[in-house]
Amino acid sequence: MATIKRIALLTSGGDAPGMNAAIRAVVLTAAACRIEVIGFEHGYIGLLEQEYRTLLPQHVHNIIQRGGTILKSARCPALQTPEGPKLAADNLQQLNIDALIVIGGDGSFRGALEIARYYDGQIIGVPGTIDNDVDGTTNTIGYATAIDTALDAIDKIRDTADAFERIFLVELMGRHSGYISLAAGIAGGAEQIICPEFSQITPKDLRQITTPIQHAQLLMGKASYIIVVAENSYPGGTTALAEALTKAIGIECRACILGHIQRGGSPVGADRILATKLGAYAVEALQQGAHLQMAGEVHGEVTLYPLAKTGDRTKAIDPYLVRWQQQVGSY
Amino acid sequence: MATIKRIALLTSGGDAPGMNAAIRAVVLTAAACRIEVIGFEHGYIGLLEQEYRTLLPQHVHNIIQRGGTILKSARCPALQTPEGPKLAADNLQQLNIDALIVIGGDGSFRGALEIARYYDGQIIGVPGTIDNDVDGTTNTIGYATAIDTALDAIDKIRDTADAFERIFLVELMGRHSGYISLAAGIAGGAEQIICPEFSQITPKDLRQITTPIQHAQLLMGKASYIIVVAENSYPGGTTALAEALTKAIGIECRACILGHIQRGGSPVGADRILATKLGAYAVEALQQGAHLQMAGEVHGEVTLYPLAKTGDRTKAIDPYLVRWQQQVGSY
Amino acid sequence: MATIKRIALLTSGGDAPGMNAAIRAVVLTAAACRIEVIGFEHGYIGLLEQEYRTLLPQHVHNIIQRGGTILKSARCPALQTPEGPKLAADNLQQLNIDALIVIGGDGSFRGALEIARYYDGQIIGVPGTIDNDVDGTTNTIGYATAIDTALDAIDKIRDTADAFERIFLVELMGRHSGYISLAAGIAGGAEQIICPEFSQITPKDLRQITTPIQHAQLLMGKASYIIVVAENSYPGGTTALAEALTKAIGIECRACILGHIQRGGSPVGADRILATKLGAYAVEALQQGAHLQMAGEVHGEVTLYPLAKTGDRTKAIDPYLVRWQQQVGSY
Amino acid sequence: MATIKRIALLTSGGDAPGMNAAIRAVVLTAAACRIEVIGFEHGYIGLLEQEYRTLLPQHVHNIIQRGGTILKSARCPALQTPEGPKLAADNLQQLNIDALIVIGGDGSFRGALEIARYYDGQIIGVPGTIDNDVDGTTNTIGYATAIDTALDAIDKIRDTADAFERIFLVELMGRHSGYISLAAGIAGGAEQIICPEFSQITPKDLRQITTPIQHAQLLMGKASYIIVVAENSYPGGTTALAEALTKAIGIECRACILGHIQRGGSPVGADRILATKLGAYAVEALQQGAHLQMAGEVHGEVTLYPLAKTGDRTKAIDPYLVRWQQQVGSY
Structure with missing residues (x-):
């Protein structure tokens, strides 16, 4: 297992409150581990177009409370062309990036899996979407x-x-x-x-x-x-x-x-804490060799889950509340 | 000028944050002046259908921060029938009500003017609408x-x-x-x-x-x-x-x-203060004989304005800001 | 196991946002099960002094978003006198109350355990305190x-x-x-x-x-x-x-x-949902015979926990975050 | 009257929500008038220590809603030494600054008056303090x-x-x-x-x-x-x-x-609007030759007021509310 020296980070898909808190956690944790962080802008578009910047602790000071994402987000149709994933992988390789962290929903994770077919480094996902429709984590960041x-x-x-x-x-x-x-x-x-x-x-x-x-x-x-x-x-x-x-x-x-x-909006405490845990854990997990996994939280503990299964929709809305609402809700 | 012993109060038209603060101010001020307060529910509907209750200081405790209106509001097509205003006046008369306070917008004030044609008591309006489209007051309650x-x-x-x-x-x-x-x-x-x-x-x-x-x-x-x-x-x-x-x-x-x-929503400070001033002033003005007036605030001071002119739309949006926006806004 | 016909409910100790949501859930769930609900005011003081009222669905309409507690709360030194618990039990008995629900922290639960020594009915606790220092539930209501x-x-x-x-x-x-x-x-x-x-x-x-x-x-x-x-x-x-x-x-x-x-303050979504689940579950659990238990939520599922052990302080703050903060926090 | 080509801007004294909105308005208005803006950091300290940066429209994008001040603030004892004001004036002169805008309270304005004794350019104040204790404006920014x-x-x-x-x-x-x-x-x-x-x-x-x-x-x-x-x-x-x-x-x-x-906190609408008006008006007034004035708002209209009189405390709290509170408040 090679040592991680340089990580790339991007936010993709619909923005979610807490994405900035996750970015901050990745950058601070990486700094503590002496890992360099590169941030691609506009999601996969920045990766394809080599639009990036180095992220240092001072760049993430005072962003934990901000909605949106300082790295911008976007949908990226170009990644879905036949050449897209290969070009993305080439760019990562060329920039000597040992690992890629993708903050987004299961659609963004599918993109990451495509890139992985051509990329030698590690890839890890962090679930950021208000919709909470990602398997492998009780809650997603922003929900x-x-x-x-x-x-x-x-x-x-x-x-x-x-x-x-x-x-x-x-x-x-x-x-x-x-x-x-x-x-x-x-x-x-x-x-x-x-x-x-x-x-x-x-x-x-x-x-x-x-x-x-x-x-x-x-x-x-x-x-x-x-x-x-x-x-x-x-x-x-x-x-x-x-x-x-x-x-x-x-x-x-x-x-x-x-x-x-x-x-939009400033993330509530629960989202900032979840984002901080998952961002930090993503960096740790990469150092321990994790690849094609998502960093999630289940039962209050950080955990890994296969990226490929995050869109399976086996998670369900709370059956206790569903039943209660149907019995009692309209009293 | 007869002494005011009993006031009726109603909220009419679209609800606005601060209506409850105005109700509270009317009730507390009246209590201090030993005037009884009757609240009609659902705006003019309650007046036509004699749906009312006595309002004492304890009924308005802890409502200054609540959105909506504890007296409910409604549009009242029945008031616009030929018999409506007369019936409203009769009901006021029958309940020995010396004065009516209407919290609402200029549409509600037009209804009050119709009732005044048949009613011997005094009528005063308090401008409550988020739209701020009422002449005679810089801001309306809720804006x-x-x-x-x-x-x-x-x-x-x-x-x-x-x-x-x-x-x-x-x-x-x-x-x-x-x-x-x-x-x-x-x-x-x-x-x-x-x-x-x-x-x-x-x-x-x-x-x-x-x-x-x-x-x-x-x-x-x-x-x-x-x-x-x-x-x-x-x-x-x-x-x-x-x-x-x-x-x-x-x-x-x-x-x-x-x-x-x-x-909806809990009223901000400015609305609670304006509502408190105008509610209190409405009671004071009635005691000084005001009739067919609206209690407004202009240049920071409470003032009266003819109810009949509140819908004239002579007030205008801030010309300074209009001009600035057009020059500079898209920089 | 006797059928539950009449439940008593009280809030005790420091107030916590979501207590009203829990009261509402108890009342609505009980109504759906045709169980009568009595609310004692001012915590155990109301129980000792027989200060109570019947709670119907209409009494809990529109309180889910309110801070504080409509039943008031209080510390009750009288319950800690030798005669206190016996008097409380006598009052419950006399009012034909089959079960008591106490919403509060572990101090309030200790009071409940004292009463249980003299009381024939069932007792269940619901954890309501901002401090989160109650064992048997991941989060307390208000935290x-x-x-x-x-x-x-x-x-x-x-x-x-x-x-x-x-x-x-x-x-x-x-x-x-x-x-x-x-x-x-x-x-x-x-x-x-x-x-x-x-x-x-x-x-x-x-x-x-x-x-x-x-x-x-x-x-x-x-x-x-x-x-x-x-x-x-x-x-x-x-x-x-x-x-x-x-x-x-x-x-x-x-x-x-x-x-x-x-x-104080309007409870956030997480507290309203937790309060709703635990209030509903407390009523259900009583019907299934639960006694001297607390209704808690662990790993997203409702669960019972012995009231006597809620103050043991075996629960701990998140070790992952503790470690992270010490490593990284001051970057 | 010489044309204004370059303005300097600083925030001083206790920070107030809306200071950033005022900075933005100054910068955007100046840009529309083709005036350059220099921002000194840390209030008068930055002026004395030549700590400054050019402010362009893109630097003030998306700050209207932020609390605090992007220019930082500070108390500056050095300005109160005998040499302080002269040094400040020299620095302004040396940087070819035609006019200085000070956003702060009356203490900050006294500092500006001292500098004016040695400075050839124009000085204008913008009232930014939560305390509202500045004469010449109904409300201060932040109040x-x-x-x-x-x-x-x-x-x-x-x-x-x-x-x-x-x-x-x-x-x-x-x-x-x-x-x-x-x-x-x-x-x-x-x-x-x-x-x-x-x-x-x-x-x-x-x-x-x-x-x-x-x-x-x-x-x-x-x-x-x-x-x-x-x-x-x-x-x-x-x-x-x-x-x-x-x-x-x-x-x-x-x-x-x-x-x-x-x-702290994100400024409410009223503060953002006031800050926008006063920041814009300060730039306009400078172009019309204003000197040693404060840009204030009275009766909804922008107005100038002598800086030297802003600390006279002739403004008073609302006598209507004072009287009402004393009569009625404790009902």
């Missing part, structure tokens, strides 16, 4: 902050919903998973939560949504009623769903699409 | 909080816009005025601000938006670029505008519609 | 929020420390444990963290603190430097420590005692 | 944010005070003025506000504080009770006052000293 951002919005909408005794649909992010929606829905006291894991909603069968609304109106009288909806849960989107519900029950239902504010 | 809520969203979107060097359009509320958009746009460092007061944007002439974007891209290279758009600024809405711009400049422009989160 | 409150303060102090390149000591709560200090210190990028678990600091040996400061000044030049100090870490308190350090290194060190703001 | 920071703490303490029905004293900053205390006290619904402008409190006469407490306890029963105390209001500080009150009324009174967190 905790996204929950609190969504929650802050739900709390605000609750004020208006309460003042007007109105029905609101709040659409949250999550790509094809309901992690953010379930967590923010439970924490926001949402009367209903609609996410891919629960069941498919079709325009022809809205009764599973309308029945609990009507039941609650009978039981509680008019009151605020909030339905958290994961994106991609309804054909045509949440605005279309709100219109369909309005028609179905004869009471106005308003949609609020939270959108990109869920990606 | 300062709405700015900071919008700003919080813009700051978060800036993180992502910066990480991806992307163009975002952020749509803010304001009905037909640009107060929130100008203030949050300036405070968020928005590269462009589009609001009704500036100029009309039509699908046929997008150049006034695209030219500064292209200029900035030449000058600064790729960088985050945020355009704050007041609602009702473009036919078809901000999503349509984003699509039109994407087509026009060949770079993806994303829309983010902030929506109802701008109405 | 996550306290970290973020402390972090918010550290971030703000960092602004000033950075502007002035100054040394600040920030004292955080935790009674005799360093959970909050380690977590907020890591997340805040603190250059040093002083907490009981690390080592004892005495006035005679300040070198373990001053040496890293001087080392950092040599390495980085003047820069902001933040030392997070757990309360009870130094004789005379953190202000005395700041004075001693100022004298020892000849550079001004300022102390900032965060104090009681760490107890 | 609005400090109110909301203090308020956030008061709201959190209210949660605990309410849960325990306890008396808390919260000490806020303000040097020798009560602006922050009055505003945050009113906005926080404080039962009492103690600040220099109201009356002097001495250990011998605590009755003006204890009488309202006892009155409230009679009227409302036990309840949370918050006393906001401006720093420097009591000999020995607020902790000593809490102890004296505890002794006097026999009920525990706890002190919470908010301290330096009041200086």
Whole structure:
């Protein structure tokens, strides 16, 4: 096992709060181990176009609390061309980079696996995405902050919903998973939560949504009623769903699409701590020879998980909360 | 001038952060003056349907920091029927109410003026709306909080816009005025601000938006670029505008519609203080005989303004900031 | 095993954000199971003095986001008198209460164990304290929020420390444990963290603190430097420590005692979710016969733990972070 | 009147949220007018020690939302030596600086006046201090944010005070003025506000504080009770006052000293807008020949005020709120 002297680092895919904290941890840990760190900018684009800079401890001072990523991020279609991965590997080789750390989601990890086919060095992933849809780690970096951002919005909408005794649909992010929606829905006291894991909603069968609304109106009288909806849960989107519900029950239902504010913001403590642990552990693991692994945290302990399996979607939303919500949520 | 013994209070129209602080100030001030306070629920609906309760100091303890309104709010089409205002006046008379305080926007004040045609008591308005589109007061209750809520969203979107060097359009509320958009746009460092007061944007002439974007891209290279758009600024809405711009400049422009989160939330200090002053002053002014006036604050001092003129729209967004933004904003 | 028909609930000891979310979960879950809920006010005082009220779903609407506890809390010296526990048990018996749920820390659980000596019903605890010093659960309710409150303060102090390149000591709560200090210190990028678990600091040996400061000044030049100090870490308190350090290194060190703001505030998502799970699980566990147990969460799953062992302090702060901080923290 | 080609800028005294927004506005406005900007670091120290850098628009991108000051701040005893002001003026002259902009409080402005005795160029001040104790402007930059920071703490303490029905004293900053205390006290619904402008409190006469407490306890029963105390209001500080009150009324009174967190944090909208206006106006005013003036905002409009008079303390806290608090506050 060769000694690691020079590490490259990049952030890829959708930005997530805590990416900067992970960058900082990599740089500080590497500095303590006398390893040099090169940061590529704009994700894999910077790797393909040789856009990089050396990262020293002073460059990461006072960034632990910043949203976004100082290395910028991007989607990189060029990596998916036949020549992309080879060019990336050549660039790493040419810069004498012993190991590459990729901070991103499972899509970014797939890119890393392609590069690995041509690259002699080690590759390790650090899970950074608000969607939490990465296997091998209980939480991804950014997920905790996204929950609190969504929650802050739900709390605000609750004020208006309460003042007007109105029905609101709040659409949250999550790509094809309901992690953010379930967590923010439970924490926001949402009367209903609609996410891919629960069941498919079709325009022809809205009764599973309308029945609990009507039941609650009978039981509680008019009151605020909030339905958290994961994106991609309804054909045509949440605005279309709100219109369909309005028609179905004869009471106005308003949609609020939270959108990109869920990606930004100063990371909460949990994300900064997770990012610090995983960034530090990635550097340690590389020194111990780890390759094609993701640095994750399971049961409070750092752990490695095969990069190739991070997109298998064997992880599931909390079954205890799912069951509770369905039994009790609309009381 | 008869002594005031019993006041009625209601909140009407869109809820605004600080309405509860105004309710509290009315109740505490009235208590100190040994005046009884009746609160109607759901705005004018409660007045028409005699849904009310007595408000004592203990009922307003610990509500100064709450968003929404403990009295609920509502739009009330029934008040706009020919019989509505007369019925409202009769109910006030029957409950021996010497004066009515309406917390709301200029639409709510128009309702109060209708009631006044049949009502023997005094009526005073307190300006509560996030839109700030009420004449006779520098700021309305809720406006300062709405700015900071919008700003919080813009700051978060800036993180992502910066990480991806992307163009975002952020749509803010304001009905037909640009107060929130100008203030949050300036405070968020928005590269462009589009609001009704500036100029009309039509699908046929997008150049006034695209030219500064292209200029900035030449000058600064790729960088985050945020355009704050007041609602009702473009036919078809901000999503349509984003699509039109994407087509026009060949770079993806994303829309983010902030929506109802701008109405809720714990009021910021400025709104709580303004609400406290205006609520207290409304009670004082009634005791001094004020009628058909709005309690406002101009140049830091409480003042009265004719209710009938509050919707004249003679107030304007800050010309200094408008000019500065147009000169400098996109540097 | 008798059927549970009536549960009593109280919050005791220092209040913690999320206590209201736990109350809500107990009440909603009980309602779904057709169990009546009685809430005693002011912790054990209300139990001794028969100060209580029935809690229905409508009483817990819209409290999930509130700090504090709607049932009030208190320390109760009367429970520690010889007659206290017997009187408490008699009152429970007399009110036909089948089971008691105590939300609080290990001190409150000791009180519950005393009552159990005389009480025929079941008793279950729910861990609510910001200090996280309760065995049998990874996190206590309130801990996550306290970290973020402390972090918010550290971030703000960092602004000033950075502007002035100054040394600040920030004292955080935790009674005799360093959970909050380690977590907020890591997340805040603190250059040093002083907490009981690390080592004892005495006035005679300040070198373990001053040496890293001087080392950092040599390495980085003047820069902001933040030392997070757990309360009870130094004789005379953190202000005395700041004075001693100022004298020892000849550079001004300022102390900032965060104090009681760490107890309040709207709970973050993690605390609301944990509180919801544990409150719901406490009701379920009682129905399954649980007695003298605490409802906790370990490795993401609800679990029971003997109340008598919750104060054993076998749980420890994260060794990975401790080691990392000592190696790397002051880079 | 000579054309301005080169401006120098520095931030001095206690840092205030919004200083960065003011720096940004100066730089962007100057860029639009083709004026060069030099930033001195560490306040007057950088001016004396020739520590400076050119500030271009890209250097102030994305700083409008940051607390602290990118130019650093400091107290500068060297400026108060007989040689200090002359040396400062020489350095300005030598660098061909046509005008100096000082962002700070009245102490910093006194330093500027000393320099002006030897300097041929123009000098203008921009009021940046959380204390709001500068004449010639309704609000200083940083004041609005400090109110909301203090308020956030008061709201959190209210949660605990309410849960325990306890008396808390919260000490806020303000040097020798009560602006922050009055505003945050009113906005926080404080039962009492103690600040220099109201009356002097001495250990011998605590009755003006204890009488309202006892009155409230009679009227409302036990309840949370918050006393906001401006720093420097009591000999020995607020902790000593809490102890004296505890002794006097026999009920525990706890002190919470908010301290330096009041200086930091991301500026609220009002501060960013004020900073933007005043920074822009300072550049404009210099071009129109302004000298020895402060750029302030009065009645919503930018205005100039003699630097020499900014420390006269003719401005006063809002008499309406003072009177209202004394009449009504403890209901």
